[in-house]
Amino acid sequence: MRKEERVEEEQWKPVGTSDVYQVSDAGRVKNSKTGRVKTISYDFQGNAMVYLYENHKKQKKKVSRLVAESFLHGDVMSSYIHYNDGSKKHVGANNLTLEPKTKGKKIRVVETGEVYDSISEASKCIGLSRSRISRCVGYPFNSNKFGYHFEFIE
Structure with missing residues (x-):
């Protein structure tokens, strides 16, 4: 599949109340005025991040949260975002659940x-x-004075 075809298949929605940026169901963010797709970087925990300007201030946003707010149903603010395949690099709406x-x-x-x-x-x-x-749950590289690792169980 060529890049042009993939872009046409993506569904785009505005980011929050902003008319400046849009997010796709594939996890890409673009400036709706210029059409330029924003570069995604990754923080130390592996989260896909993007820089957006709001009120002339540069703000770092999690792409997964932007996708969830636009495409997933439910209260995003009081939920954790779960990656179905376990990879934080795959931030498409079909890989996220609340x-x-x-x-x-x-x-x-x-x-x-x-x-x-x-x-x-x-x-x-x-x-x-x-x-x-809390910082050690699910992140084996986070340390504590006893060297313990933690995980949630059902």
């Missing part, structure tokens, strides 16, 4: 197998702050 942020989700310490009813409970028992545990 998962509700639930309080008290069970968490497991990978090294010991211990299961806690919430991040708060794990924090009290282990002696790590809630924010440190």
Whole structure:
């Protein structure tokens, strides 16, 4: 498939209330006035990011969030964005789903197998702050003083 054909198949919607930028269901962002597609960069966690200008200020936005706000149904602000194939580089609408942020989700310490009813409970028992545990969940490269890794369980 040639690039021109792919662009025609994409569905474009405005970014938020802005008439300056549009996002496609394939995860591309363009300036609607010039038609120029914005360059996507990646942050240290692997999230696809794009720089947009709003009120003469440069702002860094997650492409997955822009796609979710435009193409997915549900409350994006109170949900986590889940990548169906596990890759944060694939930010098309067909690869994204919204998962509700639930309080008290069970968490497991990978090294010991211990299961806690919430991040708060794990924090009290282990002696790590809630924010440190949150930063380590699902990100094996994030470290803490005990060298523990954490994951949510169903």
